[in-house]
Amino acid sequence: MTAVAALIFLLMFLSITAEVFAGSFGFVLPFSAMAVFYISGLYGWRSGILAGVVAGALLDLLYGRTLPLTAFPLASVGGFALLWTVRGSMKSYLMQVLPGAATGLLISAEIMLYSSGEGGFSGKTFHLSQALSIILETALIMPLFVWAMDRAAGFFGFEKLCGVKTEITTRTEVK
DSSP states (O other): OHHHHHHHHHHHHHHHHHHHHHHHTTOOOOHHHHHHHHHHHHHOHHHHHHHHHHHHHHHHHHHTOSSOOTHHHHHHHHHHHHHHHHHSOSSSSHHHHHHHHHHHHHHHHHHHHHHHTTSSSOTTTOOHHHHHHHHHHHHHHHHHHHHHHHHHHHHHTOOOGGGOOOOHHHHHSOO
16 A cells, blocks of 8 residues: 555656646646546546645645646546546547546646636636647647556556456445
C-alpha cells in the first residue's frame, strides 16, 4: 500500500511540475488531469478524486489564482475515469483518445469559467479556438501518456491501466 501511495505522489508531483513548466511557456497541457484519470482508472475513484482535489489546490496556488477553481474539474476527471474504465476498455488507441478529449473539455471549461470570473485572465483572451486546441492536444497526448505510464508501471512491477478489469465491483470496492 505504501508503494502505491508513493507512486501516486510521484506521478502527481511530476505531472504538476510538467504542467507548470509548460504553462510558463504559454502552453496549456493538462498533465495533472491525465494523471488523475490514470490514478482513478487503476486505484479507484476515491484515490483519483483526492489526487484531483490536492493537485487542483496546488495548481491554483502555484499559478497564484485568486479564484481557486481547478480542484473541481480535476476531481470530476476522477469520477469520469471510473465510468470510462467500467464502460469502456483502455486497450485500443481510440478508447484512450476519447477520454483524453473529455479531459481536455473539462479543463478548457474550467479555464473559460476562470477567464470570465474575477481571476487573473481577461475574459477576452481565451477563445473557443484555444479550447478546441486544448481538447485536441489532450486527446492526442492521452494515449502517449497512458503508454508511458504503463511502461513505467510494468518496469516497476505495478498494475497497468491497459490491463485494468472492467467489472464495476472490483473498481468500487474499498481496499
